[in-house]
Amino acid sequence: MLEVNAWRRRRRDVPLTGYQELCRELAVSGPGTFAELDSVGARSVLRRFSDAWFAAAKRRKDGDLSAGFPRRRRGLVPVRWYHGTFTLQGRRVRIPTAKGTPPLWVRLARRVPYPVEQVRSVTLLCEGGRLFLDVTAEVPVAVYPPGEGPDPARVAGVDLGIIHPYAVAGPDGAGLLVSGRAIRAEHRMHLADTKARRRAVARRAPKPGQRGSRRWRTYRRRSRLVEGRHRRRVRQAQHEAARQVVSWATRQRVGVLHVGDPRGVLDLPAGRRHNLRLRQWQIGRLLQVLTDKATLAGITVRLVDERGTSSTCPACTRRVSKPRGRTLSCPHCAFSGHRDLVAAASIATRTPGGGPTTPTAAVVLPEVVTHRRAGRHLPGAGQSRRDPRRPQLAARGSVGPRRPAPPPGGESLAHTARIHNTHRKPGER
Ligand SMILES: [Zn+2]
DSSP states (O other), X not given: OHHHHHHHHHTTOOOOOSHHHHHHHHXXXXXXXXXXXXXHHHHHHHHHHHHHHHHHHHHHHTTOTTOOOSOSOOSOOOEEEETTTSEEETTEEXXXXXXXXXXXXXXXXXXXXXXXXXXXXXXXXXXXXXXXXXXXXXXXXXXXXXXXXXEEEEEEEEEEOSSSSEEEEOGGGEEEEEEOHHHHHHHHHHHXXXXXXXXXXGGGOOOXXXXXXXXXXXXXXXXXXXXXXXXXXXXXXXXXXXXXXHHHHHHTTEEEEEEEEOGGGGGSOOOHHHHHHHHHHOHHHHHHHHHHHHHHTTOEEEEEEOTTGGGBOTTTOOBOOXXXXXXXXXXXXXXXXXXXXXXXXXXXXXXXXXXXXXXXXOOOXXXXXXXXXXXXXXXXXXXXXXXXXXXXXXXXXXXXXXXXXXXXXXXXXXXXXXXXXXXXXXXXX
């Protein structure tokens, strides 16, 4: 594809970019164009190329000149096969290949968690140095006994944030706060770790055009693995957070979630530090994950305008300057409450589809708040799992973790103290 388009460019022809055009080109090129890939797999490569090209074109049209058209060769491209082309057999998947070549049997590390007849497509992909089989399945929406399912009349507001990925204010004064401090710590530790690695190898980095050493290759592989692990950890924590929101909403019989859409804030011109923090927030994914899980549970998600919800007093509806901490205290009246929960309660009263931003109904503030943590699996989230990327405390002269008191009459369980000034007598200087 890249070669054909390079030739066309040299001939001053328009590049082939549309999916249909590319498929036609593939059909006339005949078998063997994509080596052992069958036409379904080849078409999925074409689709990806076409999508990337148009996404870049759109970004350039919108004024982002840093967006580049896909021109670089790739070793591995995700390839998708649809229902009817592949066969699932327990922990093995048979993937078709080009005519005259043996089919590809992929062995899986575990069983696909859906019945075979529900699987709609499989995608082979490589991320962070690991091969994955991404499965799309048709999953039925949860069914509840009569009178126990989500009630469309019960609305909860959801405020998306960085410290609290989800703050939810439900009906009857119930609230939920999901803490994302572990995710933020994971981002910070990863950034510090990556920077330290980069600094350590900067001297050995090959110059452009110079051949890299084997040591350099090892470093690159290692950093890809670390990057992949970081991404998987954050994603797992985001899924857990959304799962906690949906389970809570199901217990509260909430039928509709009003989610404040903060994507307007991402367009703000700000310093790079601000941008990195906002990018790490991954707002689109938080929304997507929550919507998917809510839909499965039979809960409707609606986006509402969230402007001003975290800076308006719910009691006297006057503007409050953005609080620095987590508590919103109104200088006009005596109101004080948790900033994110107040915002969530205001969001619950907003009309989806851009209605008036003045509250149309009385704001119900949460009185009983459930606290949950996202990312309990992350290193450093608990006492027993210290993040290995953190500098060792003991190395800085700490006495180390507290130990149990010595048994009566027995010897101390503590390590013997390391005393370096053995050549001096006590009191001698
Ligand atoms: Zn007030």
